[in-house]
Structures are given as structure tokens and as C-alpha cells.
Amino acid sequence: MSEREFWPEGVERCELGKFLAWLGFISIFLLWGLYGAYKVLGTGIGVTALDNYFGFGLWITFDLAVIALGAGAFFSGFLRYIMRIDELKNIINLAVIVGFLCYSGAMLILVLDIGQPLRAWFGYWHPNVHSMLTEVIFCITCYCTVLIIEYVPLILENRQIAKNRFCHHLAHNFHVYMPLFAGIGTFLSTFHQGSLGGMYGVLFGRPFVYREGFFIWPWTFFLFVASAIASGPAFTMLCATFMEWITGRKLVSYETKKLMGKIAGLLLCFYMFFKIIDTYAWANGILPGMGLTFDQMYNSAFGYGKTWLWLELFWCGVIPAIMLVTPAVRERPALLYLAAILDCVGIVINRFVFTVQALAIPVMPFDQWFSYFPNWAEWSTSLMIVAYGFLVMSLSYRYLPIFPQERALNR
Amino acid sequence: MQQMEFKVKWGMVIDLDKCTGCGACSVACRAENNIPPMVDASNKLRTTDWMNIYELNNGKAFPHFEVAYLPRPCMQCGKPSCSTVCPVVATTKDEEGGIVSQVYPRCIGCRYCMAACPYHARYFNWFDPVWPEGMEKTLTPYVSARPRGVVEKCTFCHHRYNAAKEQARQNGTDPLDLPEDAYIPACVEACPSGAMVFGNLNNPEHRVSKLAATKYAFRLLVRLGTDPQVYYYSKRDWVRQLGDNYLQKELKGGEHV
Numbered sequence: 001m002s003e004r005e006f007w008p009e010g011v012e013r014c015e016l017g018k019f020l021a022w023l024g025f026i027s028i029f030l031l032w033g034l035y036g037a038y039k040v041l042g043t044g045i046g047v048t049a050l051d052n053y054f055g056f057g058l059w060i061t062f063d064l065a066v067i068a069l070g071a072g073a074f075f076s077g078f079l080r081y082i083m084r085i086d087e088l089k090n091i092i093n094l095a096v097i098v099g100f101l102c103y104s105g106a107m108l109i110l111v112l113d114i115g116q117p118l119r120a121w122f123g124y125w126h127p128n129v130h131s132m133l134t135e136v137i138f139c140i141t142c143y144c145t146v147l148i149i150e151y152v153p154l155i156l157e158n159r160q161i162a163k164n165r166f167c168h169h170l171a172h173n174f175h176v177y178m179p180l181f182a183g184i185g186t187f188l189s190t191f192h193q194g195s196l197g198g199m200y201g202v203l204f205g206r207p208f209v210y211r212e213g214f215f216i217w218p219w220t221f222f223l224f225v226a227s228a229i230a231s232g233p234a235f236t237m238l239c240a241t242f243m244e245w246i247t248g249r250k251l252v253s254y255e256t257k258k259l260m261g262k263i264a265g266l267l268l269c270f271y272m273f274f275k276i277i278d279t280y281a282w283a284n285g286i287l288p289g290m291g292l293t294f295d296q297m298y299n300s301a302f303g304y305g306k307t308w309l310w311l312e313l314f315w316c317g318v319i320p321a322i323m324l325v326t327p328a329v330r331e332r333p334a335l336l337y338l339a340a341i342l343d344c345v346g347i348v349i350n351r352f353v354f355t356v357q358a359l360a361i362p363v364m365p366f367d368q369w370f371s372y373f374p375n376w377a378e379w380s381t382s383l384m385i386v387a388y389g390f391l392v393m394s395l396s397y398r399y400l401p402i403f404p405q406e407r408a409l410n411r
Numbered sequence: 412m413q414q415m416e417f418k419v420k421w422g423m424v425i426d427l428d429k430c431t432g433c434g435a436c437s438v439a440c441r442a443e444n445n446i447p448p449m450v451d452a453s454n455k456l457r458t459t460d461w462m463n464i465y466e467l468n469n470g471k472a473f474p475h476f477e478v479a480y481l482p483r484p485c486m487q488c489g490k491p492s493c494s495t496v497c498p499v500v501a502t503t504k505d506e507e508g509g510i511v512s513q514v515y516p517r518c519i520g521c522r523y524c525m526a527a528c529p530y531h532a533r534y535f536n537w538f539d540p541v542w543p544e545g546m547e548k549t550l551t552p553y554v555s556a557r558p559r560g561v562v563e564k565c566t567f568c569h570h571r572y573n574a575a576k577e578q579a580r581q582n583g584t585d586p587l588d589l590p591e592d593a594y595i596p597a598c599v600e601a602c603p604s605g606a607m608v609f610g611n612l613n614n615p616e617h618r619v620s621k622l623a624a625t626k627y628a629f630r631l632l633v634r635l636g637t638d639p640q641v642y643y644y645s646k647r648d649w650v651r652q653l654g655d656n657y658l659q660k661e662l663k664g665g666e667h668v
Contacts, residue, residue: 044559045520046537051456055522055535115520115535115560122499122519133498133523205492205529205635291634291656363529364631365653366467366481370456 006160008401012249012410019398026387026394033384036377040112049375056355058374059113062382064196064351066102067140068224069344071232073099073147074182074189079263081182090256093154093402094243095236100147101392105385107144112381132198139192146185150178154400190225197224200354207290208297208358211282219278220354226274230267231347233260234324234340241337243397250409251402258330261340265324268343272317279313297361302369304357308349316346414490414638419587420509421567422612422640423599424622425482427467427650429606432480437462439601440484443568445554447540459534461485461565462598469649479650481643482607484598485532485565486631487511489638493524493533501562507587509640510567518561525562529632533564567609568596591617612640629654 007013014022039047050057076095080088088095111117123137156162156171194217200209201218211218237260240252283294298306323329323339330336362368374382396402440446440462452458465481487504491511494502501518504511525533539559542550550556553570557563575594576586591610599607610617622628623642629651630639645651652662 044538045535046457046559050537051454052459052525052531052534053456055525113521115522115562116518119499119517119519122501122517126499126501126517128495128498128500131496131498131523133496133521137498199496199523202496203492203527205527205632205637207635288658289634291658291661293658359526363635363656364465365656366465367531 001160006158006399008399008406009159010407013398014247019394022394023391026390029380029383029387030391032380033382033387036380037112037384040377040381041117045113045115047375047377049373049378051372053370054356054359054372056359057372058378058382059109061348061352061355062385063106063109063113064355065348066385067106067196068193068228068231068347068351069235070099070102070106071189071193071228072234072236073102073150073232074143074185075229075232075263076236076260077150077178077182078186081179082186085259087256087259090403090405091236091240091252091260093400093404094240094252095233096147096150096154097393097396097402098236098239100144100151101389103140103144103147105389107140108388109381109385132195132202135195136192136199139188139195143185143188143192146181146188149174149181150185153178154396154402157401158399159401193228194221194225197221200358203358205363206358206361207287207292207363208361209354210286211278212286219274223271223275223278226267226271227347227350230264230271231344232264233267234264234343237261237264238337238340238344239393243393247397249406251406253405253409254333256405257333257336261324261330261336264340264343265321265326265330268317268321269325272313272321275317276313279309297357299360299369302360302371304353304360304369304371308353308357312346312349312353316342316349320346415504415509417507417509418613419507419589420489420612420640421487421572421594422509422610422619422623422642423484423567423596424608424619424628424642424644426606426608426622427479427481427643427645428647429604430480430482430602431604431606432464432466432478433603434464435601435603436482436598436607437464439597440565442549443551443554443597444566445540445550445556447542447556448546450541457537459536459563461532461534461563463531467650467653469647477647477649479645479647482598483530483532483631484567484596484641485511486530486637486639486641487567489640490636492527492529492635492637496523496527498523502564508572510569510572511564512569513562513564513566515555515557515561515563520560520562522562529635529637533562535562536560568598571596627651631655 003016072095076088076092079085080092114120123134127134153171153174156167162168197220198218201211201213201220204210211220213219237257244251287294298304320339320342323335356372360369437460444461446459449458461484463483465483467479467481469477487510491504494504494511499517499519501514502512502524522535536557536559540556572594575589579586579589595609599609608619608622610619612620612623614620622644627646628642628644630642631654634655
């Protein structure tokens with residue numbers, strides 16, 4: 001049996017040699033990351049650039065960023081299966097795989113990031129119900145399971161695997177119950193996206209991130225949900241475009257991309273409206289109440305200047321929000337993609353400042369600013385996760401029928 | 412968040428006008444609590460120092476320049492920012508005495524508590540501890556040595572509290588009504604200038620509660636709502652002002668809140 005017979009029906013893929021060379025290139029990063037992971041797990045987290053001042057760094061920023069960008073999975077699933085927006089069927093498979101990669105990648109990073117990975121199950125055994133992180137542990141692990149359940153039928157749809165009657169019927173039945181999983185995924189994902197924001201909002205010892213809120217949830221809870229669903233669809237759409245650029249084939253119709261851009265744009269407008277109000281209230285209410293000023297929260301000499309704020313809120317916030325809700329902009333691919341990139345970059349900056357800048361700011365008046373820059377051990381392992389994503393996505397693209405429009409678009 | 416009230420609340424008052432910054436408290440703490448020596452301690456953001464000593468100054472030029480030294484143990488906050496966020500209940504404030512615990516065998520090393528603590532009182536074990544040959548014989552048998560990957564912090568020498576309560580039971584007295592000085596941490600015992608006073612803040616007979624009630628006593632970052640059980644004492648206005656953050660308009664007349 002030739003390798004071609006594992007491809008989805010009626011599509012073209014590159015030669016096997018070329019594909020293997022591509023996998024070899026990806027493996028360079030995988031191997032480098034595996035070496036970093038070996039050093040971290042074998043020697044201790046001391047091999048990183050983290051310290052007692054910056055207990056959180058690149059890894060947590062990476063986790064929060066990919067979890068936000070991976071929100072395209074749950075939100076597209078919600079719109080497709082619960083709200084019945086039929087157009088999204090063209091991209092929902094990709095959204096599921098991107099979501100799975102983002103969440104499983106985040107969990108792999110967490111294995112390295114927590115000092116005692118063998119005790120990770122303590123989150124279930126000794127849960128502190130008052131901790132937002134407990135809720136994050138519950139929801140992320142459960143949602144990752146849901147994503148696996150959503151990914152499995154795609155694997156079973158491989159041309160050769162589907163010839164097996166059991167696999168064929170199993171995949172069919174998974175699809176029948178998919179709205180149920182989409183609903184569970186929406187519930188779980190909404191809560192942990194929020195709890196990730198709540199994790200920071202409850203830190204009343206950290207003036208940069210502390211927020212008041214509604215009942216037990218600080219405003220950051222809601223802002224993190226909003227920012228995730230504002231960037232997730234844009235990221236999924238960018239992934240499709242990036243895959244088209246690499247493979248040279250049309251995979252998703254531009255109409256679907258425009259719809260994803262419109263959804264992201266509307267949600268980004270919603271998010272930015274409340275984010276700007278939140279920032280104003282923080283600067284004029286919370287900070288003065290703590291005896292601090294807005295200016296004290298920024299220090300460009302250490303790399304934490306107000307440039308980040310402008311980038312996050314204006315250049316990568318307000319600007320892409322306006323662009324994405326403007327129909328004329330969405331009609332032009334270059335502008336649509338640029339706006340989507342800015343949207344995603346803005347959310348990554350948000351996760352970065354909440355994670356790292358929050359810790360860089362001295363709270364005791366006699367304390368001082370410090371800088372943090374990740375070292376090779378953190379970069380290599382983070383890139384390993386990116387490479388893992390490329391690897392799984394490459395295999396999925398080559399052997400699984402992810403894109404229902406591919407045949408028609410490439411006739 | 413509901414704050415737990417205790418009959419006994421162990422606290423400390425550190426007189427910054429008496430502290431010379433000699434570091435004896437810090438050394439005693441390291442020896443008592445089995446903190447391993449580091450091969451390379453040049454990166455101060457990586458060193459473990461439960462009793463870290465900060466140097467403060469009034470920002471003026473000579474001859475008006477003044478310094479003060481501020482030893483900083485765990486504040487044993489009445490409303491801890493750390494214990495509420497721990498996902499696995501590895502740090503709690505639920506025992507009579509009001510000491511914030513740290514359960515090393517349960518800590519998963521997520522470092523969320525470190526991110527939560529504005530005092531930098533928590534330390535992570537970046538590597539496994541290495542004891543120079545022979546030094547392991549000097550370890551305190553009542554204090555666990557910590558493996559890599561867990562967070563640790565000052566416990567007010569909680570093992571000494573246990574020993575004092577045990578002694579009280581043997582003497583037939585109430586372990587929750589210990590006499591002054593029946594239990595003091597290693598740092599207080601080692602302080603050569605008598606700058607550190609320790610006792611039950613809820614017992615009006617204890618020196619610590621009397622000092623904490625004076626107008627020269629202050630605590631660090633009370634505006635955040637942490638309600639620390641460690642007090643500082645200074646008759647110098649500028650030292651007290653460095654205890655918290657104040658807006659310019661709040662500092663008129665050099666007063667502190």
C-alpha cells in the first residue's frame with residue numbers, strides 16, 4: 001500500500017521525501033527542547049533564568065498566551081454547535097486541533113514549570129477551593145480531555161482507519177454527540193479562561209494586577225474571558241492562512257475567514273471597551289488607595305515602560321478592533337491578516353505584563369525594580385512545544401480530512 | 412475574605428533604631444532552619460534568606476545622611492495573600508498562634524504564593540540542597556530539610572513553639588498560655604542588640620503587645636490589607652514612612668498613616 005492511500009480522498013500532498021525533510025527540520029527544535037527538558041527535570045528549575053523575584057516568567061506567559069489563543073476551539077465550537085453558525089463547519093476541525101495543541105502544549109510546559117511535577121495530582125487530592133489556580137487545574141485538565149474527545153473522531157476519519165467498521169461507527173457516534181462536548185467545553189473553557197484572569201486579580205499584594213470585581217470574581221476574570229474569545233478565532237484564522245502559505249493550497253474559503261475576522265472584531269471591540277474602563281478605574285481608584293501612582297507602575301529603564309501599555313491597548317487593541325469591524329478592511333486579505341496578527345499580539349502582551357511586569361514592580365517602598373530575561377532552557381522548551389504543534393499539525397494536515405472545502409477550492 | 416481570629420497571636424517587634432544590621436539574626440535562622448549554603452550566592456535573587464536584611468536610607472546627602480537596617484522575616488499576615496491562593500493547601504493559617512504554615516511534602520512548587528507575597532518572604536528551592544561533608548551532622552533534627560522544587564519560608568521557628576507547648580504539658584500548665592520567653596525564635600535569641608522582641612500580641616502583659624501599641628510602631632504595607640503580625644519600631648519619621656506607600660499629598664508634614 002502506498003503512502004498516498006493514507007491521504008484524504010481527492011487531495012494532493014507533497015512528496016514523502018520532502019515531508020520527511022520538513023519533519024526533520026521540526027525535529028531539530030524538538031530535540032533541543034527535549035535536552036532542555038531533561039536538564040530542567042534532571043537538575044532542577046535552577047537551570048532557567050527564573051528566580052525568587054520572578055517566580056513566573058516565559059513559561060507562564062507562554063501558557064497563558066497559548067490558552068488564550070487556543071480559545072478559538074471552544075468558542076468556534078460554541079458558535080458552530082450551539083449557536084448553529086453553519087459557515088464555521090469549514091474551519092471547526094482546524095480550531096479543534098489548534099485548541100488541542102495549545103492546551104496539551106500548555107500542560108507539557110506546566111510539567112516543567114512546577115517544581116514537583118509528580119505531585120501535580122495534589123490539585124485534585126488536596127484542593128483549596130478558595131484558590132483560582134485550583135479551578136484552573138480542574139478545568140484545564142478536564143477541557144484537555146474534552147479536546148482529545150473532539151480530536152479522536154478526526155483521527156478515525158483517516159481514509160485507511162475509517163475502513164475499519166468499528167472505527168467508522170465510533171467516529172460517527174462521536175460526531176452525533178459533538179454538541180454535548182462543545183457545550184461542556186464551552187463551560188469548562190469559559191471558567192478557566194476567567195480563572196486565569198482571576199488568579200491575578202485576587203493578588204491584593206500586587207498593585208499592578210489587583211482588581212475589585214463582582215461577587216468572588218475580580219474584573220480580570222471577565223476580561224480574560226473576553227480577550228480570549230476576541231483573539232482565539234483570529235488565531236485560528238491565521239493558522240489556516242499560514243498553512244495555506246506553507247502548503248500552497250487553498251484550504252478555507254475567504255468568506256469563512258472574513259466571518260472569523262468579523263467575530264473576532266466584534267468581541268475585541270467589546271473587550272477593549274471594558275479593558276479601557278478597567279485601566280482607568282485601576283489607575284484612578286485602586287492605585288491611589290494603595291498609596292501608589294500610575295507612573296510608579298512603569299519603568300522603561302528595566303524594560304517595563306509605558307510602551308507596552310500603548311502597544312497593548314492602542315496599536316494592538318483599539319486599532320485591530322476598528323479594522324476588524326470595518327467591512328472594507330475585511331475585504332482586503334492583507335489588512336484582515338494584519339489586524340488579526342495585531343489582535344493576537346495585543347493579547348500576548350496583556351498576558352506578558354500581567355505575568356512578568358506585575359512581579360518586576362517593587363511594592364515595598366525600599367525595594368527595587370529588577371529585569372527578567374528568559375535563558376536557553378526556557379526558550380528551548382517553549383520552542384519545543386511550538387515544534388510539537390507543527391509536528392502534529394503537519395501529520396494531521398497530511399493524513400486527516402481537516403478541511404471540507406479543500407477539494408472544491410483547489411479544482 | 413473572612414479573617415481567622417486566634418486566642419494566641421505570636422508576633423514580633425523589631426526596633427530599627429537598635430538594629431545594627433549585623434546579620435546575626437539571619438545567620439541564626441539559617442543554622443536553626445537547615446538552610447543549605449550555596450556554592451555560588453552571587454545572585455541575590457536566588458539566595459534563600461528567611462530573614463533578609465534591607466538597608467534603608469533617608470535619601471539625604473552627608474551630613475544629614477542616615478541609614479537603618481530592616482530585617483524582614485515572614486510577616487505571618489493576619490490576612491495572608493499567599494495561603495488563600497495555594498491550590499493544594501500547602502500553606503495555611505489555621506493553627507492557634509497565627510503562624511502561617513508551609514507543608515513541604517504537599518507543596519507542588521507552582522510558586523503562585525511567591526507571586527502573591529509583596530514582601531518577597533517566600534523562597535523556592537531551585538536545586539537540591541547540598542551539604543558540605545560533615546555539615547549534615549549539624550542539622551537541626553526538628554526541622555525538615557527541603558528538597559528541590561518546593562517553596563519555603565520563615566515559620567517563626569515553629570518547632571520551638573511545639574517544644575514549648577510540649578514542655579508546658581509536661582509541667583502541667585496551659586500550652587496556650589505560655590509565659591513570655593518560653594518560646595522565642597532563633598533570630599530573636601541571637602540578636603545582640605536586643606532589637607527584636609517576641610511574644611503573644613494578644614497578651615497585654617507581653618512586651619511585644621505593649622511595644623506594638625506605641626505610636627512609634629508600624630507595619631509594612633498595611634494599606635494592602637495584609638494585617639502583618641510583625642511590627643517595626645522607630646522614632647525616626649523617615650523610617651516609619653518607608654513602611655508603606657504614600658501619595659505626595661498624604662505626606663504633608665512628614666506624618667505617616
